[in-house]
Amino acid sequence: MAKHATTAVGWGHHHLQKRWLLALLLMLSVSTVIVFCIRAAFDSCDRNVPSAVSAANVIGLAPNAVQVAEKRALQIAAGKPSPLSFMKSKIVLLVSHELSLSGGPLLLMDLAFLLRSVGAEVYWITIMKPSETDEVIYSLEHKMLDRGVQVVSSAKGTEAINTALRADLVVLNTAVAGKWLDAVLKEDVHHVLPKVLWWIHEMRGHYFKLDYVKHLPFVAGAMIDSHVTAEHWKNRTQERLKIKMPETYVVHLGNSKELMQVAEDSVAKRVLREHVRESLGVRNEDLLFALINSVSRGKGQDLFLRSFSEALQLIKEKKMQVPPLHAVIVGSDMSAQTKFETELRDYVMQKKIQDRVHFVNKTLTVAPYLAAIDVLVQNSQARGECFGRITIEAMAFQLPVLGTAAGGTREIVVNGTTGLLHPVGKEGVTPLAKNIVKLATHVERRLTIGKRGYERVKERFLEQHMAERIAGVLKEVLRKSKNKSSTHLD
Numbered sequence: 001m002a003k004h005a006t007t008a009v010g011w012g013h014h015h016l017q018k019r020w021l022l023a024l025l026l027m028l029s030v031s032t033v034i035v036f037c038i039r040a041a042f043d044s045c046d047r048n049v050p051s052a053v054s055a056a057n058v059i060g061l062a063p064n065a066v067q068v069a070e071k072r073a074l075q076i077a078a079g080k081p082s083p084l085s086f087m088k089s090k091i092v093l094l095v096s097h098e099l100s101l102s103g104g105p106l107l108l109m110d111l112a113f114l115l116r117s118v119g120a121e122v123y124w125i126t127i128m129k130p131s132e133t134d135e136v137i138y139s140l141e142h143k144m145l146d147r148g149v150q151v152v153s154s155a156k157g158t159e160a161i162n163t164a165l166r167a168d169l170v171v172l173n174t175a176v177a178g179k180w181l182d183a184v185l186k187e188d189v190h191h192v193l194p195k196v197l198w199w200i201h202e203m204r205g206h207y208f209k210l211d212y213v214k215h216l217p218f219v220a221g222a223m224i225d226s227h228v229t230a231e232h233w234k235n236r237t238q239e240r241l242k243i244k245m246p247e248t249y250v251v252h253l254g255n256s257k258e259l260m261q262v263a264e265d266s267v268a269k270r271v272l273r274e275h276v277r278e279s280l281g282v283r284n285e286d287l288l289f290a291l292i293n294s295v296s297r298g299k300g301q302d303l304f305l306r307s308f309s310e311a312l313q314l315i316k317e318k319k320m321q322v323p324p325l326h327a328v329i330v331g332s333d334m335s336a337q338t339k340f341e342t343e344l345r346d347y348v349m350q351k352k353i354q355d356r357v358h359f360v361n362k363t364l365t366v367a368p369y370l371a372a373i374d375v376l377v378q379n380s381q382a383r384g385e386c387f388g389r390i391t392i393e394a395m396a397f398q399l400p401v402l403g404t405a406a407g408g409t410r411e412i413v414v415n416g417t418t419g420l421l422h423p424v425g426k427e428g429v430t431p432l433a434k435n436i437v438k439l440a441t442h443v444e445r446r447l448t449i450g451k452r453g454y455e456r457v458k459e460r461f462l463e464q465h466m467a468e469r470i471a472g473v474l475k476e477v478l479r480k481s482k483n484k485s486s487t488h489l490d
Ligand SMILES: *[C@@H]1O[C@H](CO)[C@@H](O)[C@H](O)[C@H]1NC(C)=O
Pocket: 228, 231, 232, 235
């Protein structure tokens, strides 16, 4: 491994895929050596989800692997004008609530790099930073510095204020970042609001506080990950807070190039599949249904296990001829959700399905699991996912999705075509069980649904699509803020 890493820089393009493979395998076998992350997908609804879990394409390895990848990304970019090229030389300030390996900040970093790649002048402010040095923050900041993002050292103070005043565009990330406006900008806040684009990725109740969002009506625009989340924000702000949303843009997310590269490499997929299956102790012909999300009640692992157990029962009763079914729960963290995790494990013992249910600790790399499984289960409860990036990641791997008919999942999965939807709550247990059996017994259908999912991703859920959508929003916001400032001067 070490030898490969040191010779990697000289590798040509067609060797690149092997690099990813090595990187992924290394991640799997040496899970503690997580040095660099390229980017992470996420589960936009829940900022607390360790991206580790929902992250798809965090690929760790030596810096030279990152350089090779970036060089290639630049070359690809050089071939085709980016939809964001009008942002060249524009000054953009990105304000992040925190800097961590969780979904929100990593998505904002993706935006930072997209903007850097077209020559924008990009500044970054992290509002909440621990006082002691933090390894993750250190490495993420250095990753940004390496790519020409100017990291403002303090969220408060004159440098932050001046950058905000000077910027053409300020992107606030997540609702809680709203607190920064008054606390730091003070009397200058009204000069900055007309050029603020507020990117919102959450819909839980406690975000609907005037404390956070009272300036929302006065910003240039809000950008939200799904229609259903945007609708929810409109309702809640109006009904609870009596404030009006600004112009709101729905921007569905897209899969990174790195993830697509692994997903489209059949050799890489095969190796990863064998490796993961071996580590779980399942055979190649066994059928794996996986739920990949941090383990918590909101993500519905408990209900999924009940459906899974029901499905096994159905198969037994009807004496169906199917390969052994397995359930994989990726995202386990015994130290965080001890009670719920214990409940899950007790249930498995009680039903005597220990040999069919596998718990995998939360991990920075989900690509190997996507390569190894046959069906993704997206069982988020209540309002569902805001978007649910793992869903489009799974579809990139040609996996059918069994999802709850809620939240962003409904905007991603076409029921009957790229997946099968079931209701949230207890009402969904039996329908999900039947859908599990359906996919287990109809091999052709399962594969077709997976292929259609992949086609849908290629049509609308790639990084390039996301960049196009964001470009449309930024153009509009720049136009508006320019108009505002020119009328101010008049
Ligand atoms: C928003 O409110 C309208 C009217 O009260 C309702 O029909 C709609 O379902 C609500 N949408 C959401 C997402 O809550």
